[in-house]
Each structure stands twice: as C-alpha cells, then as structure tokens.
C-alpha cells in the first residue's frame with residue numbers, strides 16, 4: 447500500500463526530532479531517521495559515532511533497531527532527513543532488506559531535506575540485487591511470529 451502524505455510528514459517530523467539527538471562527535475554530520483511500521487507506529491533514530499571508527503551506526507539502522515526494541519518487526523517505510531537529500535547507504539539498504547523479506551512486502555524509502563522536499567523510492571529499486579536469505583527465511587519468519595526456537599537446555 448502506497449504511503450499517505452500524512453504518514454510521510456509524520457515520518458519527516460520524527461526524523462527531524464531525533465536528528466537533534468545525533469551523537470556525531472567525530473564528523474559533526476547529524477542525520478535523523480524514522481521507521482513507519484505496519485501498525486502505524488513511528489520510531490526515530492539518529493547516527494551514533496564511536497571513538498573507534500567503524501563501531502558507530504547509521505540513523506536508519508538505529509531507527510529500525512528502535513522499532514525492534516518495541517517488538518515491531520513489520521517495517522513499511524524508512525525515512526532519512528539531512529540538510530540536503532542524502533541517500534541511505536548500502537549497508538542500511540541491505541539491513542532493511544531482511545525486514546522486507548520477512549513481511550513479503552515492499553519497504554518505501556523516504557529521503558527528505560531540511561526544507562521538507564522529499565522523494566519516495568521502493569527499496570527494491572534502490573537495491574535490486576541485494577542479498578536475500580533463502581536457507582533460513584522460514585525460521586526467521588517463525589521467530590518473528592513468536593514461534594522461534596526454544597531455549598537451549600543447559
């Protein structure tokens with residue numbers, strides 16, 4: 447189902463708010479993101495840098511992780527906000543692809559600038575040949591639905 451204008455505006459608002467929380471002490475480049483779930487909830491994220499380069503996380507991945515911490519695995523859309531139109535990086539596109547596979551549905555990628563201009567592009571257009579798991583997709587879907595593996599016996 448395509449995104450509604452109202453949903454896009456709410457995602458941009460959330461991403462703007464979390465952008466101000468970005469922990470960008472190395473680069474000074476603050477990015478905000480948000481995730482819209484199937485249930486209509488929106489979760490914000492921001493980039494987080496570490497003193498050890500390579501250990502940080504992009505805003506888009508922290509937004510997805512934020513949704514996951516609320517038990518929301520069904521991602522409908524991901525929004526990025528920067529001063530200009532900054533595309534989501536390849537790692538985040540790949541990270542999002544598993545959630546698209548899990549729900550058998552397209553994820554929309556919203557790219558917005560600070561003035562409110564935006565684009566909406568399907569994830570499959572941005573990452574047409576991303577890695578898709580085949581071997582354990584059913585297990586992952588079962589896990590998502592609360593039918594995951596039992597705890598290991600000690």
Ligand SMILES: [Zn+2]
Nearest residue numbers: 504535537538
């Ligand atoms: Zn990224």
